[in-house]
Amino acid sequence: MRIVARSVRHLRLALRHQTCSYSNGFTRARRQLIDMNYKSVCNLKNNVEIHGFREPLCMISRALSTEAVEVANGVADLNRAGPLVEYERRIAAGELADGDACQVGTLRELQRLYDELVESANACKLDRYTASEKGGRSRWLWSRFMPQSSYSPVKGLYLYGGVGTGKTMLMDLFFNQLPSSWRKKRIHFHDFMLNVHSRLQKHKGVADPLEVVGAELSDEAILLCLDEFMVTDVADALILHRLFGHLFSNGVILVSTSNRAPEKLYEGGLQRDLFLPFIATLKERCVVHEIGSSTDYRKLTSNQQGFYFIGQDLSAFLKEKFQELIGQEKAVPQEVEVVMGRKLQVPLGANGCAYFPFEELCDRPLGAADYFGLFNKFHTLALDGVPIFGLHNRTAAYRFVTLVDVMYENKARLLCTAEGSPLQLFEKILTIADAQFVAPRTSSRSRKNDESDLCVDNELGFAKDRTISRLTEMNSKEFLEQHAAMLAEKEHSKKEAVN
Numbered sequence: 001m002r003i004v005a006r007s008v009r010h011l012r013l014a015l016r017h018q019t020c021s022y023s024n025g026f027t028r029a030r031r032q033l034i035d036m037n038y039k040s041v042c043n044l045k046n047n048v049e050i051h052g053f054r055e056p057l058c059m060i061s062r063a064l065s066t067e068a069v070e071v072a073n074g075v076a077d078l079n080r081a082g083p084l085v086e087y088e089r090r091i092a093a094g095e096l097a098d099g100d101a102c103q104v105g106t107l108r109e110l111q112r113l114y115d116e117l118v119e120s121a122n123a124c125k126l127d128r129y130t131a132s133e134k135g136g137r138s139r140w141l142w143s144r145f146m147p148q149s150s151y152s153p154v155k156g157l158y159l160y161g162g163v164g165t166g167k168t169m170l171m172d173l174f175f176n177q178l179p180s181s182w183r184k185k186r187i188h189f190h191d192f193m194l195n196v197h198s199r200l201q202k203h204k205g206v207a208d209p210l211e212v213v214g215a216e217l218s219d220e221a222i223l224l225c226l227d228e229f230m231v232t233d234v235a236d237a238l239i240l241h242r243l244f245g246h247l248f249s250n251g252v253i254l255v256s257t258s259n260r261a262p263e264k265l266y267e268g269g270l271q272r273d274l275f276l277p278f279i280a281t282l283k284e285r286c287v288v289h290e291i292g293s294s295t296d297y298r299k300l301t302s303n304q305q306g307f308y309f310i311g312q313d314l315s316a317f318l319k320e321k322f323q324e325l326i327g328q329e330k331a332v333p334q335e336v337e338v339v340m341g342r343k344l345q346v347p348l349g350a351n352g353c354a355y356f357p358f359e360e361l362c363d364r365p366l367g368a369a370d371y372f373g374l375f376n377k378f379h380t381l382a383l384d385g386v387p388i389f390g391l392h393n394r395t396a397a398y399r400f401v402t403l404v405d406v407m408y409e410n411k412a413r414l415l416c417t418a419e420g421s422p423l424q425l426f427e428k429i430l431t432i433a434d435a436q437f438v439a440p441r442t443s444s445r446s447r448k449n450d451e452s453d454l455c456v457d458n459e460l461g462f463a464k465d466r467t468i469s470r471l472t473e474m475n476s477k478e479f480l481e482q483h484a485a486m487l488a489e490k491e492h493s494k495k496e497a498v499n
Helices: 002-047 056-077 083-092 103-119 138-144 166-176 189-202 210-221 234-249 276-285 315-326 358-362 368-377 391-409 444-453 460-475 477-498
Strands: 156-161 184-188 223-227 253-258 286-291 308-310 332-337 344-350 353-357 381-388 413-418
Touching: 083 253, 103 156, 103 166, 103 286, 138 344, 156 189, 156 276, 156 460, 166 184, 166 253, 184 308, 184 391, 189 210, 189 234, 189 368, 189 477, 210 234, 210 253, 234 413, 253 444, 276 286, 315 381, 315 413, 332 368, 344 368, 353 358, 358 368, 358 381, 358 391, 368 391, 381 477, 391 460, 413 460
Parallel strands: 156 253, 156 286, 184 223, 223 253, 308 413, 353 381, 381 413
Antiparallel strands: 332 344, 344 353
């Protein structure tokens, strides 16, 4: 013990001596710096009358104070960043139309979330360079021995409102202001669920593949931005509660847009009682905010027919338009790779343009995965013969809604022939609430036709407004100009890569 005590005493003395040496060295350096500055000032004073520099220490202090002010201003500038600041800048620059009070209210919510995230970035483990390097499966194995959960100190945000109210634009504005070093992801809900199912397939032999998938996803992104949250598939509905249970317990923060309030999600769906716990979890982990605007900003674009042609027997006309777009290239059947080894046959394709009869794209058992695969390869779709939707082709209507969603997400161009305008296509699709106001005709024959044609479907009746709105925008002058600019930019990038 005496030997140990003696060693500790020696160590303390050595440390004290070293500290004194550093202190003395620092004092000497400080004195030399002051002397040097004083001599410099004296030399200046001998040559020129500069009465303001009599106190060198004040000069140094003043310089340090100026630096501190500059640093403080820099921090203040950072604090002034965010979606609301960027929104105001774009309006001032004429890049955006002045929004209504509902949009500004939503932006305040997004700005509040942005400020909370910046303030709690370390606690939320947002920076990818300081986050754990354990992979999803490794973390899952580790959690078998040391179970733990780490809910984020910051709640997410669930934005919902009518079609065309600017939800996607506002979320993108928020997402694009976030630091590039953060673990963040912005993805359409359809695409997200396809990714989840693909990962589940990959981890088939694991006891709880959802836990592994949750760990993988949270490793890749702590801040998850999902656009168009809409649950229509029973397979998705049954796994969402457990999937997001794992995500939230791993610290994931959800920012989502939807046309529906949380309690209206998957309304009338099969086995909805198993989905209800997810709604409770969603409300617990997210601030729910309604965008109450009644303005459909998509319909404020310049109205023009674009490439949407109404009428019967227009197949030859559509093929002519298709040929104009592909130019000198010859359209031939092509094949597109889809997720999990599946392939989609394209009847005709050339120069980034694909041609399909409606039946081959929406009357076959295809889904979002097929459509995402299609628009990974093609930027334009010519679709021939879109029908009026009713009870007899409800499944095709669902697929068409999904197709338009995927096209809109990918900023793809649509040429189509249809039996009616976007509004007329969905006139016979009603929600339960709408159906109560439809009075049957007096004639028994007319009543029978009404009943056979009308399709009362809450989910589809709700989704049709979004589809009508998007079809209107996709045929506007602004959308087509943006599409042309996107193609020109891609072509320019290709040429630069070759050079």
